[in-house]
Amino acid sequence: MKHYLSINDIDSLPNWVDEAIALKKSPYGFQHLGKQKTICLLFFNNSLRTRLSTQKAAMYLGMEVMIMNFGSEGWALEYEDGTMMNQGTSEHIKEAARVVSQFCDIVAIRAFAKLEDKITDEAEEVLTGFAKHASIPIVNMESSVAHPLQALADAITLAEHKTKSKPKVVLSWAPHPKALPHAVANSFVQMMKKQEADFIITHPKGYELNPEITNGCQIEYDQETALENADFIYVKNWSSYEDYGQVLHQNTNWMMTEKKLGHAKFMHCLPVRRNVVVEDAVLDKNQSLVIEQANNRTFAAQLVLKKILENHEN
């Protein structure tokens, strides 16, 4: 593995999950790998969990960490080839990516979907620009269409909490006042396709995810039917994909409630809007795994960095 850009960079999900759970037990066991290695975290968007967990993961591995809020601390980047740069952008991704590569051994990047134009978002110009022009490995800390560190943390959490080999896992859309990206849902779906499970996606009509990603997945428009006998319910809002970036409605009937949850475990990537996406009673129950999911972000990131460092060593 050179880069970690999407779930598809994982060769064997079960092996990765086992290795992450082992790391979690002795996180300081691989400090020799990160010695005299530096990671640079570039944020084009806000972050809490990703910022702290990726930093912590690098520290566990003995790496040095450099952090930049690229938007506010650096220069406005140009991504188009051949542009006459006489407008708002000061530096081309070609230079930026090659320059950053001089100062560190791995670069991790967060750049959200803008939800204005599907083609632009799907081009993932920031992440793919760095992957194309940098000479060092790239880690995706959430791009326009994928959040593979979150999905790996989710896989770890599922593995830790499942009580049967083929649990029923439901990804259930939730209402939200703002238009949110599809990255978390996309990577969760891709991750679920890589493991044994009875997996169902449920959402109102019009909120279908990219069909290339959900291809082969069971989709059920009736939430009650979908949730029946679920072992894990992963709740997440996303805006419309078809009617790109639009909030079609905020149907409050889709909010997750204690009653709907039943005996299932509750999952969400956070941050979460209480009593909009999910009611208080769910989050405040022991059945909620959200804090453990956040904790596992560290070990997901640590595993990815470990694999990159090991690959580099060979």
Place this chain on the structure above:
Amino acid sequence: MKHYLSINDIDSLPNWVDEAIALKKSPYGFQHLGKQKTICLLFFNNSLRTRLSTQKAAMYLGMEVMIMNFGSEGWALEYEDGTMMNQGTSEHIKEAARVVSQFCDIVAIRAFAKLEDKITDEAEEVLTGFAKHASIPIVNMESSVAHPLQALADAITLAEHKTKSKPKVVLSWAPHPKALPHAVANSFVQMMKKQEADFIITHPKGYELNPEITNGCQIEYDQETALENADFIYVKNWSSYEDYGQVLHQNTNWMMTEKKLGHAKFMHCLPVRRNVVVEDAVLDKNQSLVIEQANNRTFAAQLVLKKILENHEN
């Protein structure tokens, strides 16, 4: 001691001051305590001294440091219980505090008074929210009503410079163009109540501090009378407490001058507006202790972190 939220978390001020002065002599002597420990500094407001000194203190102890400007880099937090979060806040303190607890061993927080509403400020929702929901120790880097790291640094500075066992110490209000919080004054008063001194507070009528805090202290409205034979004069502006957050007047007669200072030592927490709060001649004299107060911020923070780490060890 679990948290360091206010001066009242100090069991014995004289012992703490002695220990801080010893630390200052060999600050690298306790690196084993911080090994493989991480502190997260969360800033909801600007900072110079607190930012650098707390970071330096953690480094002296061998800790890893993660820093976040929560306001600009994280998510807008909700503090109310039971809110339907369909407005401006994206994450509840319940999740944020528990999530941050996954990534570090101590969290230090700065969140100023907004001076709009006394009840809101006194509720100290940020600090108490973290203290309630985090699973790790919390350090107050200045909250709405207290700045106990500053007051501890002030106690160290007083101890280093006093020439008698019961010095006369005056807290003297000063004019300022902007409405400032009461945190520094409050913690200074609370700290002074924990030691032997002839302590007087002086300010114009209308600028009385919270009477629950100044309870038992001598208050003198005539500055000249108050300053007579002072050994230390601590100058500080604060807005009205009664007429909450208002600048009643900027009476320039209350500015500290070389003449008023006499033979006393001058103290201020910084930043300070020259020739508004205090005239140049005072700050540029050897009698000014302001730089040493700033220096002692490091050892106040280091002592607090050391005590938390030791407590955690036991």
Place this chain on the structure above:
Amino acid sequence: MKHYLSINDIDSLPNWVDEAIALKKSPYGFQHLGKQKTICLLFFNNSLRTRLSTQKAAMYLGMEVMIMNFGSEGWALEYEDGTMMNQGTSEHIKEAARVVSQFCDIVAIRAFAKLEDKITDEAEEVLTGFAKHASIPIVNMESSVAHPLQALADAITLAEHKTKSKPKVVLSWAPHPKALPHAVANSFVQMMKKQEADFIITHPKGYELNPEITNGCQIEYDQETALENADFIYVKNWSSYEDYGQVLHQNTNWMMTEKKLGHAKFMHCLPVRRNVVVEDAVLDKNQSLVIEQANNRTFAAQLVLKKILENHEN
């Protein structure tokens, strides 16, 4: 050497360049120098290369690094003596510089020219304010009139790529939509005056640099004549010095092209606007040294820090 404020703080440029090239070969060889030493990087302006390379340089030396975006994270500073500070500034440089000196061993500062007033910019109040009032060494990470870390990196790059003892080096002005400072050009000129070269400056009339800096240099207004048989062409925009801070015109004829480049090596400090300052074909050729210049920023900074630490040791 106490401070590194300008190229004039270099005693022997050839020796420095040799030492930097040696450092580049074994950058981890001097970690004992930086042990228990801290550098504070203060940014009053944006930065990519300087931010990452100076941080990396300090890490190579085993130093701790503290970073502050002073403008957004600290307090607005006052630089005038004797001001009654009842307006927008909260803290005087006298206190800020002395306070920062309590928390670190070296302070590095970036504060660009504002290009509004020549006298103000040439006073370099931020850098000289810190140099005057701090008690620790100061490193210039680009000030109003100088960028000596860039010029030292350029000297290293020239030394690595020259094939004759006295190469022809041309500093060629380029068009740009915005008014840019003179700092990079000034330091490059001063650096070139310290070594053997056939050095020519070329720019349109009206774009003369400060004559005190270019004193003794050959200036040629015809770009074609200037570029003839050049070994290295350093391209850079700057605004007018005479008509201070003005963009007199954006004469696109002055853009660097593949044809003009000939067999010369291309240099630029970055960030660079493609197809405005220089055409794509130049940057995408092997003759471009811009990425190596960026890489050498690390070793320029490391050498400067090493010399300061060694000086401090003696």
